[in-house]
Amino acid sequence: MNQSVKTLTAEEQALFDEMGDQHILSSIDTPMREDAFLLSDEEKVEQIQAYFKAIMEIMGLDLNDDSLKGTPYRVAKMYVKEIFSGLNPANKPKIALFENKYQYEEMLIEKNILLQSTCEHHFLPIYGKAHVAYIPNGKVIGLSKINRLVQYYAKRPQVQERLSRQILEELKTSLGTNDVAVYIDAKHMCVSTRGIQDISSSTVTTAYSGQFEKEQFRKEFLAAIHHDVRY
Numbered sequence: 001m002n003q004s005v006k007t008l009t010a011e012e013q014a015l016f017d018e019m020g021d022q023h024i025l026s027s028i029d030t031p032m033r034e035d036a037f038l039l040s041d042e043e044k045v046e047q048i049q050a051y052f053k054a055i056m057e058i059m060g061l062d063l064n065d066d067s068l069k070g071t072p073y074r075v076a077k078m079y080v081k082e083i084f085s086g087l088n089p090a091n092k093p094k095i096a097l098f099e100n101k102y103q104y105e106e107m108l109i110e111k112n113i114l115l116q117s118t119c120e121h122h123f124l125p126i127y128g129k130a131h132v133a134y135i136p137n138g139k140v141i142g143l144s145k146i147n148r149l150v151q152y153y154a155k156r157p158q159v160q161e162r163l164s165r166q167i168l169e170e171l172k173t174s175l176g177t178n179d180v181a182v183y184i185d186a187k188h189m190c191v192s193t194r195g196i197q198d199i200s201s202s203t204v205t206t207a208y209s210g211q212f213e214k215e216q217f218r219k220e221f222l223a224a225i226h227h228d229v230r231y
Contacts, residue, residue, distance in 0.1 A: 028162055028165040028166055028169060029166075030087065030156055030157070030158075030162070030166075032087070036087070037088065041080050041081065041088075044076075044079075044080045045073070045076045045077050045079075045080050045081075046076070047076075048075070048076035048079055048080065049072045049073050049075075049076040050072070052071070052072040052075045052076060053072035056068070056071065056072065082155070083116075083118055083155060084118070084155060084156055084157065085155045086151075086152045086153055086154065086155030086156040087155075087156045091152065091155075092152055093145060093148035093149060093152055095141060095145055095149075095174045096141070096142050096145060097139040097140065097141055097174070097175070098139065098140050098141075098142070099138075099139065099140075100136045100138055100139060100140050104136055104140070105135065105136065106135070107133045107134065107135050107179075107181075107217070107220065107221060107224075108133065108134055108135070108136065108140070109131065109132070109133040109221065109224050109225065110131070110132050110133070110143055110146045110147065111129075111131040111132075111224070111225045112129050112131065113129060113130040113131065113132065113146070113147050113150050114129065114147075115127065115128050115129055115130045115150060115151075115154050115184065115186060116151075116154060116155075117154035117155070117156070117158045117160075117163060117186075118156070118157050118158060119157070119158070119159070119188055119189070119190045120157030120158055120159060121159075121190060122190040122194065123157065124188070124189040124190045124193065124194070125189045126154075126158065126160065126186050126187070126188050126189070127186060127187055127189075128184060128185050128186025128187055128202060129184070129185055129186070130150045130167070130182065130183070130184045131182070131183040131184075131221075131225040132146050132150065132167065132171065132180070132181070132182055132183075133180070133181040133212070133221050133224075134171060134175055134177060134179055134180045134181070135177060135179035135210070135211055136175075136177070137175065137176055137177035137179070138176070139175060139176060141171075141174065141175060146171070149167060149170055149171065149174075150167055153166045153167055153170070160184055160186060160188075160203055160205045161205050163184065163205075164182050164184050164205040164206065164207040165207050167182045167207070168180050168181075168182045168207040168208075168209060172209060172210075177210065178209050178210030178211075179209070179210035179211040179212060179217075180207075180208075180209050180210065180212065181206070181207070181208050181209075181212040181217075181218070181221050182206065182207040182208075183204070183205075183206050183221070183222070183225060184203075184204065184205050184206075185202055185203070185204045186202060186203055187201075187202045187203075188203060191203075
């Protein structure tokens with residue numbers, strides 16, 4: 001462990017307690033340091049493993065126990081290779097576009113995309129569904145790539161508002177169209193397992209651009225994603 005950790009002062013702790021779970025966004029970009037990728041994934045796993053081992057020891061756990069001794073490594077590997085893999089641009093999915101040979105000009109909707117992310121305030125899971133729509137502008141995207149893009153941006157410490165905007169802006173850029181809509185409905189375990197401990201509520205965020213800023217397009221999109229089809 002080669003970095004000293006600056007703890008919060010009593011005044012800073014009181015301020016963050018008062019702020020609670022407020023989401024303060026300065027940018028739609030995930031806050032990253034300039035040196036974020038100087039370490040390899042293997043080096044990050046090694047250092048996180050050491051830090052997490054220290055956390056477990058501080059809590060009084062016996063890491064000589066067969067069930068616990070591998071936990072620091074498992075957590076470190078999970079952080080870097082799995083649940084926070086979206087922090088690394090090298091893991092961004094390649095986007096394949098195709099000519100819109102059928103001249104399809106209506107909205108195309110990919111709904112009920114499984115979403116699993118992590119709250120950046122408490123590092124607890126966020127899980128739910130994303131619904132994405134766009135109106136083709138000469139090109140269409142492979143359907144699975146929409147799912148992969150959602151998962152890529154979800155696999156990082158997040159707030160749901162930022163996640164919605166990141167998906168929207170990425171699809172606008174990739175597809176070359178402003179006509180994109182994103183709707184996310186998710187549960188936050190920082191709400192259900194701590195604090196208020198409300199297990200029934202969910203959080204909805206939306207992001208619209210282009211034609212979807214018009215009421216008629218939003219209504220069509222919302223009606224489609226809320227229409228329950230039995231297969």
